[in-house]
Amino acid sequence: MTGPVRSGPVRRDVKPEPEPVGTGSVQFRSSLLTFLVNRFFFRFFFTGSVRCSGFPVPMPTPSNNNNQCVVCSKFNMEEGMAENQISPPHPIHRPPPSSQLPLSPTSISSSVKIILDILIRTTPQQIEPALASTGIIPTTEVVVEVLKLSYDYPFSAIKFFRWAGLAHKHSAHAWNLMVDLLGRNRLFESMWDAIRSMRQEKTLSLAAFASAFGNYCASGSFDDALMTFQVMDKYGIPNDVVAANSLLSAMCGENGCVLRALDFLETMKSKPEFGPDGDSFAILLEGLEKEGDAAKAKTTFGEMVVRVGWMPANVAAYDAFLMTLVRGEQVEEALKFLIVMKKNSCLPGEGNKFYKSISTSFAMAKGKGRQAKGKLCFHPLTW
DSSP: OOSOOOOOOOBOOOOOOOOOOOTTOHHHHHHHHHHHHHHHHHHHHTOOOBOOOSSSOOOOOOOOOSSBOGGGOOOOOOTTOOGGGSOOSSOOBOOOOGGGOOOOGGGOOHHHHHHHHHHHHSOHHHHHHHHHHTTOOOOHHHHHHHHHTOTTOHHHHHHHHHHHTTTSOOOHHHHHHHHHHHHHTTOHHHHHHHHHHHHHHTOOOHHHHHHHHHHHHHTTOHHHHHHHHHHGGGGTOOOOHHHHHHHHHHHHTSTTOHHHHHHHHHHHHTOGGGOOOHHHHHHHHHHHHHHTOHHHHHHHHHHHHHHHOOOTTOHHHHHHHHHHHHHTTOHHHHHHHHHHHHHTTOOOOTTOHHHHHHHHHHHHHTTOOSOOTTTOOOOGGGO
16 A cells, blocks of 8 residues: 545444443343443453464463564453454445445455355354364465455454464455554554554555545544554654645545544644645645635635645646536636636646536537537637
């Protein structure tokens, strides 16, 4: 994974209203016990121990050796506790980044199919012995493929990740997938344990934090996303403008949350170490286009011109701004801005939807009432 990935709109699950329970209720005691066991499991699962070599081998005993690794940690659960039966609270449903899209059935290798069948069908206590009995060597490619398809089985995925780590050191890509998997299932404490382990393994990069931004924002935890940005430099990853843009993108990816991103822009403008650039404004303008806020789009566009000037390469910003005006039925305003853009050698992309939209609007305004297919040409090259 290289660099931050902008996240698109997501569907946020609605939490059901809690049912009233009595203090002596069996349901209450059962729910409390499940919560405590779930918290205990993830609090201690990612504890360090000596890295093991060879495959397969028994799970090592925890130690204070400096060469510690999360994937070789030993965790003792009570017999009969099935981790996959403890559902994470309202997993975040959103499409994974393009580099993590599930594979097509025909591209799944036989080794991956066998492992996935074990993760889905085997009781958690038997997952690691079952994996070891297959004789499959969990190569880097196999680990990545399995993790991509295990987002609905976070506890089994962790068991697999730990088992696979006994054979070799995990790749940065595999670690990033694990961080995203935990965050997507709102297991944020465990996500941070994984991030700390990545720092120890020297595989930590901005990609892990970009994933954290996106999952925090998708769960509505914007303050936690901001906190993550503020502390990331303590993990050796600079909170520069690229990181700030990742946070902006995560905020703008949520419906109705561009105002939070605009507030963060004010913070960026006061911090020279991550002051906004052309991409920052493009992200915001795309968010405002999605929300249809033409007034704020004009203000943001004006700030962009003042702060970073006219940038012919920043096509996304011009596209988003003009489309916001057109969809807001401000076609004349869009034309005025387009003329100014042309004078500054800044235009929307060739063949962009803006030209189709403006042509349609212009044709209908002239009483044609239909798209002027090939008969009305509104394009700067014809001016």
